[in-house]
Amino acid sequence: MNETFIHLNETHSTNSYLRELIMREKEQPEGTVVITDYQTAGRGQKGNSWESERGKNLTFSILLHPNHIPPGKQFILSQLISIAIVGVLKEYDRHFTIKWPNDIYWKEKKIAGMLIEVDLTGSSLSNAIIGIGININQRHFKSDAPNPVSLTQITGKEHNLSELLEKILDSIVDEYNKYTPDNEEEIRQKYMALLFRNKGIYPYSYGKEIFNASIEGIEPNGQLILKKENGSIHTFAFKEISFV
Ligand code: BTN
Known part of the structure; x- marks a missing residue:
């Protein structure tokens, strides 16, 4: 997969920007990445908003064409992307987990979330817009933000956003390319092993x-x-x- 980058100083939401681009141009190549320093209307799951301080964090969307994943198995995408992100974050600390279905947690706090928006064309998954927000260098969060944490709060260091983006994209492409219908069970086991509160009541x-x-x-x-x-x-x- 060749990645093509669209870097915006500011946009409403990278997921919405990518969606509008696809609608305007009919289609876009797999691997198109839209990244921004600031979203004015970042979207989260369940209709929530996604707040991120300007220039401090990673907020981006990547376009995949997962035609090879059966439509009823769209959840594979959540599993693969979550595994990919935790894989990179674990290089910094061991306490990262996936909170079902696809939040990334550090101990009891949320460091990252994803918003996956998929189109169904006929009987296959065509465009999958994978929107990812990861708190990297933000130190202060709004008091009503639900339980956030950033990488800098965990490691005590500032992190280079471009380097992290590259690592995360490489990891996503790696996991995505590994998918075949034969290794669904392996993916499920890997996901379960990384799951938040996977043991205990x-x-x-x-x-x-x-x-x-x-x-x-x-x-x-x-x-x-x-x-x-x-x-x-x-x-x-x-x-x-x-x-x-
Ligand atoms: C969540 O945890 O509720 C999902 C958060 C997803 C946020 C990312 S930031 C980049 C992309 N663009 C958006 O508007 N949302 C996703």
């Missing part, structure tokens, strides 16, 4: 209910399988459940 909230459960596994479609304390097994979609 923790509280979860489901609507107004709070219950204790342990992670039993992940369905191929990405749903989380939990085992409640009474031994019953339940499967949850991302929007239905949160960690307490």
Whole structure:
């Protein structure tokens, strides 16, 4: 995959910019990367916004054409990208994990998130816009930001954004190229091994209910399988459940 870079001083959202570019030009090559120093309307999951101080962090989107991944298995992308990012971050500290489905955590705090927006053309996945935000050199976060942390707060050093971007893109391309239908199980195991709270019993909230459960596994479609304390097994979609 050859990467083509579009570097913007400022944009509304790199995911939206890439989406608009694809709509205008009909299509864009796999490996197109849109990166910006500042987003005025950065988007997160579940309709949240993504705040990032100007010039301090990595906020970018990469375009993939995952035609070889069956549409029902779109979650493979979340797994591969999360594995790739944690792989790089683990060079700096060992306490990085993937919080289901695709947040990256350091201990109990969030360092990175991703917003994957996929088009379905006929029966295959065509454009997948992989938007990634990683807190790198930001030292102060808004007081209402949910539990953030940056790499500099962890290592005590300033980090070079271009070097980190290069490492992360290399790692993403590496993991992505490794995918074949035959190694889905290997990918699942790697993902499970890196999962936040993958062992032990923790509280979860489901609507107004709070219950204790342990992670039993992940369905191929990405749903989380939990085992409640009474031994019953339940499967949850991302929007239905949160960690307490
Ligand atoms: C989340 O954790 O809720 C997902 C955050 C995703 C943020 C990135 S920053 C680059 C890209 N452009 C966006 O508008 N969002 C993603």
